[in-house]
Amino acid sequence: MKVEVIRDDGFWTEFILRDSNPAFANAWRRAMKSHVPVMAVDYVDIYMNSSYLYDEILAHRIGLIPLKTNLEKFNLQNQCVCGGEGCPSCQVSLRLNVEGPRVVYSGDFVSDDPETVPVFDNIPVIELFEGQQLMLEAVARLGFGREHAKFQPVSVCTYRVLARVRINESCSSCRKCVQVCPRNVFSVDEDRVRVIDEFSCTLCKDCLKVCEENAIELTETDDFLFTVESIGQMEVREVARRALDAIKSKAQEMVSLMEEL
Ligand SMILES: [Zn+2]
Numbered sequence: 210m211k212v213e214v215i216r217d218d219g220f221w222t223e224f225i226l227r228d229s230n231p232a233f234a235n236a237w238r239r240a241m242k243s244h245v246p247v248m249a250v251d252y253v254d255i256y257m258n259s260s261y262l263y264d265e266i267l268a269h270r271i272g273l274i275p276l277k278t279n280l281e282k283f284n285l286q287n288q289c290v291c292g293g294e295g296c297p298s299c300q301v302s303l304r305l306n307v308e309g310p311r312v313v314y315s316g317d318f319v320s321d322d323p324e325t326v327p328v329f330d331n332i333p334v335i336e337l338f339e340g341q342q343l344m345l346e347a348v349a350r351l352g353f354g355r356e357h358a359k360f361q362p363v364s365v366c367t368y369r370v371l372a373r374v375r376i377n378e379s380c381s382s383c384r385k386c387v388q389v390c391p392r393n394v395f396s397v398d399e400d401r402v403r404v405i406d407e408f409s410c411t412l413c414k415d416c417l418k419v420c421e422e423n424a425i426e427l428t429e430t431d432d433f434l435f436t437v438e439s440i441g442q443m444e445v446r447e448v449a450r451r452a453l454d455a456i457k458s459k460a461q462e463m464v465s466l467m468e469e470l
Contacts, residue, residue, distance in 0.1 A: 210229050211226075212227070217445070217446070219446075221438050222437050222438075222445040224434075225433065226432065226433045226435060228431050237453065238368055241449060242361055244354070245353075246278075246351040247276070247352070247440075249349055249360050250272045250276070250303065250348065255267070255344075256345060256346070257344035257345075258345070259342050260341045260342075262335055271347050272357075274315045275328040276328065276349055277325060280443070282324065283350075286351065299350060300349060301321055301322045301350075302320070302346050303318040303321070303326075303346070304318065304346050304347075305343060307337065307343050309336075310337060310339045311337055313334045313335050313343065314330060314333055316329075318347065362442050362443060362448045367437075368433045371410075371430045371433065373429075374425065374427055376404060376426075377426060381422055383421070384397060386402060389419045390415060391413065392409040393405075
């Protein structure tokens with residue numbers, strides 16, 4: 210297996226996983242979505258809320274604000290020395306004390322840990338009017354995407370199988386495939402139909418339906434094109450690497466369970 214990066218700006222990445230299989234590609238995709246922990250607010254103490262929003266709706270909104278995550282610094286709460294009660298090694302408090310009239314943004318939260326802050330400062334949380342006040346403490350912890358979407362490190366994580374497209378000698382150059390292909394895989398060159406962009410083929414098979422000579426050979430390869438977008442808590446590279454670690458440790462756990470049988 211091999212990984213070939215096509216595009217990577219840290220938070221939006223496209224790469225090809227070569228010589229693999231659908232089971233592994235899908236395991237990796239799922240692990241990136243649900244087995245890499247990130248920080249999110251999971252508990253809110255509301256001391257004062259005279260805004261027009263109920264406490265529950267406000268707490269839900271605050272939970273969805275993505276927070277920068279340093280996984281070296283924090284423990285999962287159930288694996289922490291505090292036994293899950295909550296301590297500076299497994300949770301961070303973010304405080305908010307604001308008065309209207311004004312719009313409250315994610316950047317208004319004051320975090321106990323200078324590294325654990327909202328990814329974006331300009332996410333609107335609520336608009337306070339004259340005389341309205343908000344005073345609260347939000348407690349963030351590490352969690353997994355399988356618990357709640359707020360703990361997901363990626364917003365986009367998809368793959369598609371790359372195709373191998375060939376045209377054999379029975380082609381009469383009728384050009385129907387050129388017209389029907391939505392991804393412009395084919396083109397006409399010196400009166401012959403040729404494959405010009407195999408990479409864009411999505412295996413929709415429209416070309417096979419219109420080709421009367423059965424001249425097109427369309428096969429799935431063992432290569433998978435991944436498109437992954439991070440929400441911002443950490444870079445896609447780190448999410449991908451930690452997802453692989455998660456798969457590895459799960460496989461090792463499986464092996465030891467099998468040995469016990
Ligand atoms: Zn702890």
